Amino acid sequence: MKNFKNVLFLFLLLTSIFFVKGQKVVGYMDVNLSEAEARADLMNWSHMSDFIYGFITPDNNGNLPDPTGLKLFNDIKQKCLDNGVDLHFSSGGASNSGMFHTIGQNSTATANFAKEIADVMETHGMVGWDLDWEFPxxxxxxxxxxxxxxxxxxxxxxxxxxxxWHIAIAVGGETPSVGPQGVYHTDYCSADAFQYIDYLNMMSYDIGRNISGDDNHSSYEDAVNNVIDWNNKGCPISKMVLGVPFYARHKTTRGLPPGSFYDITYGNMSNDDPATYFNQDFKGDYYYNGAPTLKQKVDYIMQQGGVGVMIWEVTYDRFDEYSLLKALHDEMDKYRCDAPEPDLGDDISLCGSSFISLDGGVSPLGGLTFTWKDENGTLVNQSPSASTFNVENSGLYTLEVWKDGCNRSDDVNVTATINTPDLGGPYELCDPVSVVLDAGAIPSGHNYQWQIDDQDISGAINQSFEVKKAGTYKIVISAEGCSSVHATASVTSEVPYAESDTICNAGDEGVLEANEDVNWYELENSESVLFTGSLFSTIANENATFWMAGTGSSLTEYTTLKSTFGSGWSASVNNYGTKITVLSEMSIVGLAVKPSASGTLKLNLKESDGTTVLQTTSFTVSAGEQDVVLDWTGIAPGTYFIDAEGSSMSLIIDGTGADNDFEIPGVLTSEKTCYERWGAAYSPSVNYGFFNRLKLMAGKECKRVPVQIIIDAEAQECLTVSSSYLKDLETKIFPNPSNTFFTLTKFSGDVYMIDSKGALVKSYQNVQNNFTFGDNLENGVYFVHMKNENGISVQKVVKK
Known part of the structure; x- marks a missing residue:
């Protein structure tokens, strides 16, 4: 549990401030502004930690232009390199965001856009990308x-x-706590986005007077409310970058000052009295953020655990002693610290131990001191050697590593309970054919036991367990003095299962038993099947691995809808669509259409509303019936429409409905007529529709499962009490394998039948020569334990 603390030396006895990774002062530039080039040369670049180049924006297919041909790019890139500033770029902007929806609803364009972004970053040594979509x-x-x-x-x-590489999104500042407005910028972003981003660039400015009521379009109170509201939306504060303005707006109209665009800037507005305007937030009726407000905002976002501040727009500054960028840099300086970062690890339990030694992983080097605290106060203060600390009681413990008057710290919760692990899941075995469940490192004094379906798994007492068959798996953790805990994971399987077989000597017969009829292969990629069935036996002269797979193909291609076109006419692509209901995940490979003329054919897969496009593909086609390839993958269960809206030509519609609805059991259904739309929504039609020969793939192509035959003379079933006696025995069991019964010759004594799971199936006392048994056994592998006063012999048999 990480905490980073930094305390100014002058205030060591007064306060502590959260230290976070970043302490960022981010300059944002629109390179297309008229004075951007001249002002870029005047800025003090070393006062920024990061710089966002605006903008490198894609076309509708996700293609980005070569940035080396864009305004100021090469110059800015060099300035960042010369001053140790991390370079990012932004795509979009207030008036240039229209292409993002087109890209995002097309999987091909989306993947291409992501690749283009990564290519630009890799080529030019950038560290981040910002999506400035205003607004979804x-x-x-x-x-x-x-x-x-x-x-x-x-x-x-x-x-x-x-x-x-880092990902950011720009979001607006008109949020619910700022003031009533009906629809808020927090409504224009999905909470699902936060899991994929590193930074939330909050544009906490341009807030309307009728919303916040403040004279300032970017007041301190508005900034606080923005942080609270975006956090309530679900974004961690640790990802937030607070936007601050270097420009002014009118206190009531929110309009810009008269004159040229740069007349709104702090830099130009402050020319007649820089010292005064540097220390206040207004000039006449026009309000901006002066140095005191900016410093207040830095303190707030950093003390809350945020990343830092972002400036719109960084060239709007002055370039002398009254620079607002300098004020931000200087205020952020107190949050920077050279002390190394301790790591006390995850919460830990005292169960099973009399004490625990806490270690932050920082060596006691010159200039460092260590302070240990618990909830009641300081335990060790500023020790140059106490890099570890032994605790005997539960509680919250803190390690502070100090250097040059500041510190970084970490907390750990020491409990008197066993920590319950998270096994994840649910899991499905297919590709891969096994999954390793991991309960984490075993603390001293803790005992682990794995179970399947509430039954102990013999020998499974380590932190991890490899699962190869379906079931509910449980890890039970116990320790002296504490109640045991457990965690479970559900595993389903699309692949067969078999235990490996151990034989005693080279030349013995190995038998592998699957839980279903399978195809057995010599190699993972063999085409030739060795045997089909649940039991596979072979003579093994060395350790060997065989591979098994289900006897039926799990990935299947289907063709549905009509096979040929009937009579019809040329119809508008905007009026008809075919409805399908998908019952299990599938891919649409292609279909047949009949364009009335040559041109561009556009086929769409839409949600059940008939409007939202999920996948789309365009073709250049000629007139006449033809098959087209779609390769629409990952279609989840649900209801969809396929249409050709957006095509440049009409399509021939088949006017005769099919005799029956179309159905592929467990995969897909489609009605015998299509749907038509003459207004806002689709409704059933009497016509069949545009599309024939719908080809799709459903099911799963699972990997083959490896199963081993192992030669091990020291295995338990190979050991005997009197090896010299057993060597001379002429005891035999035949036939083996058998589909009826077994006969045991030249032995007298007790016989025990053990199945492949180690369970006793049957026992026989005082048997004599030519004893028959096993006619009632289920098919499988068994071990016959033969015992008398001379020793024990074990022999494996197979019942077919």
């Missing part, structure tokens, strides 16, 4: 917003850069 107002647009952010997150992850 509808639910559909917010789905597109999340689609884009997830795609960028996944692309960064795939390139191994997710920790290094």
């Amino acid at each position: 107002r509808t639910a559909a647009e917010q789905i597109s917003q999340v689609n884009i952010l997830k795609a960028v997150h996944d692309e960064f992850t795939a390139r191994g850069k997710r920790e290094e």
